[in-house]
Amino acid sequence: MCGQCGCEQGAPFTPEPTRIVLQRNLLERNEQQALHNRIHFEQHGLLAVNLVSAPGSGKTAFLEQLARQWPRPPIGVIVGDLATDNDAQRLKSAGARSVQIQTGDLCHLEADLVARAFDQLETRGMDLLMIENVGNLVCPTAFALGEHLRIALISVTEGEDKPLKYPALFRSVDAVLINKIDLEEVVGFDRRAALANLRDTAPQAEVFAISARSGAGVEAVMAWLQDEQRN
Amino acid sequence: MCGQCGCEQGAPFTPEPTRIVLQRNLLERNEQQALHNRIHFEQHGLLAVNLVSAPGSGKTAFLEQLARQWPRPPIGVIVGDLATDNDAQRLKSAGARSVQIQTGDLCHLEADLVARAFDQLETRGMDLLMIENVGNLVCPTAFALGEHLRIALISVTEGEDKPLKYPALFRSVDAVLINKIDLEEVVGFDRRAALANLRDTAPQAEVFAISARSGAGVEAVMAWLQDEQRN
Numbered sequence: 001m002c003g004q005c006g007c008e009q010g011a012p013f014t015p016e017p018t019r020i021v022l023q024r025n026l027l028e029r030n031e032q033q034a035l036h037n038r039i040h041f042e043q044h045g046l047l048a049v050n051l052v053s054a055p056g057s058g059k060t061a062f063l064e065q066l067a068r069q070w071p072r073p074p075i076g077v078i079v080g081d082l083a084t085d086n087d088a089q090r091l092k093s094a095g096a097r098s099v100q101i102q103t104g105d106l107c108h109l110e111a112d113l114v115a116r117a118f119d120q121l122e123t124r125g126m127d128l129l130m131i132e133n134v135g136n137l138v139c140p141t142a143f144a145l146g147e148h149l150r151i152a153l154i155s156v157t158e159g160e161d162k163p164l165k166y167p168a169l170f171r172s173v174d175a176v177l178i179n180k181i182d183l184e185e186v187v188g189f190d191r192r193a194a195l196a197n198l199r200d201t202a203p204q205a206e207v208f209a210i211s212a213r214s215g216a217g218v219e220a221v222m223a224w225l226q227d228e229q230r231n
Numbered sequence: 232m233c234g235q236c237g238c239e240q241g242a243p244f245t246p247e248p249t250r251i252v253l254q255r256n257l258l259e260r261n262e263q264q265a266l267h268n269r270i271h272f273e274q275h276g277l278l279a280v281n282l283v284s285a286p287g288s289g290k291t292a293f294l295e296q297l298a299r300q301w302p303r304p305p306i307g308v309i310v311g312d313l314a315t316d317n318d319a320q321r322l323k324s325a326g327a328r329s330v331q332i333q334t335g336d337l338c339h340l341e342a343d344l345v346a347r348a349f350d351q352l353e354t355r356g357m358d359l360l361m362i363e364n365v366g367n368l369v370c371p372t373a374f375a376l377g378e379h380l381r382i383a384l385i386s387v388t389e390g391e392d393k394p395l396k397y398p399a400l401f402r403s404v405d406a407v408l409i410n411k412i413d414l415e416e417v418v419g420f421d422r423r424a425a426l427a428n429l430r431d432t433a434p435q436a437e438v439f440a441i442s443a444r445s446g447a448g449v450e451a452v453m454a455w456l457q458d459e460q461r462n
Contacts, residue, residue, distance in 0.1 A: 056386070162286055180388070187414070
C-alpha cells in the first residue's frame, strides 16, 4: 500500500534466489576461464593488466601514450566496447598491436571473450598485454580476466568522490591513475580530498597522477609496471 | 586450441540459454512494476524523468540547478548510488525533496527500488520527479522505471564519440544534455562532431548544451520539461 494515496503500490519486495544462484554459476565459470587465461599469458611471457574506468575518462589516451613510450615495443591491447572499433584503430596508430572486442549489450568484459581475442593477437616479441575494459565502474569488478594487475583510472573532471561511490571496484585494484591533471585547476579538483578518499577505500593501491594528453606522469606508471614484471 | 602455442585455450564459446530466459523474466517483471509506477506518478500529478549518465558527468550538479531554478518548487529527486547518500544530501541543500537508494552491487535502478523510494517521498505541491540513475551508460538502458521521459547527460570532457559507443542508450532517450560547456575550449571538444554523432544515433532526441556549474542552458531544459508537462 502506498503511504500517500492508499493505492496498491506494487507487491512487497522479495529476494530472487534463482538470480543469485545463476550469477554464482556464471562467476565460477568465468573464474575458471580467467585462471586458464592467466597461465596462457604467462606461457607467452606477458604481464597482463585489466584497465577499468568510467566512459570518457581517458583509458585509450593513456594506452596510446603507453604504446608510444614503452621501452620494449610493441605492447598488446585487447579493447572492449559495446560498439565501434575506434579504440583499436587509435591504438594501432600509436604502435600497439590491438584487437577490438565488440560486446553488443554486455557491460563488461568476461574471460572467455578475452581468450578468443587473445587468439587473434600476435604476441611475438611482446611483454605487456593491456586489457581495456568497457567503460563502467560497476560491472567489470566481479569478472576476473586472468590479469596479474588491475588498474582503475579516474579523471579530475569526475570529482573527488568516485572511490566512495564505487567502493567494490576500488577495493579490488592494484593501482589508481588520476588522469587529466592538466585540468586540475580549471575544474577546481581537490586532490587532497581525493587522496583521502582513496586511502579510505583503496589503501592497498599505488596512486599515480597523470595527464594522458601531455604524457606527464606516464613514466612513473611504466616504472611500476616494469617492477611488477620483475617480481 | 590456441593458434600460437598449441595449448588448449578454453572451451569453444556456446550461448547460455538459461541466462537469456532469466534475463527476459527479470525484464518482464520490471516492466510490469514500471507500468504501475507510471500510473502512480500520474495519480500524484508528477512528470517523471529518468536521468542517465556516466559517473562524474554532472547529473547531481544539473539537478541542483534544476532544484534552485524550477518555477514551482520543490522538485522531487530519487537518486541511486552503489554507496553513500552524498547526492541526496547535496540535493536537499539545493531545496529538493530527495530520497537516496543505495544499490549495493547493483549497476542500475530497477522499478521496484524506485517504487519503494517513492513511498518515502512527500509529493504534496510537487509536479516534477527526477530519478537520478546509477552512473552507468549501459545497464540502465533496459530497465524502465515508469518515467515519462528519459534523458542522457554527457559532458564535453568525455569526448565526442559516446553516442556511437553506447548506441542502445542514446536510441532510447528523449533528450541529451551536453554538460560542462564551460570547459569546451580548454578540452578541445568538437561540438559539430558530437552533434553529428547524436544525429546518427539519436535523431529523435532534443539536444541541449548546458553548464551545470554556471547554470547556463538550464532554462531551455526547463522550458522543454514544462512543455512536456502540458502535453
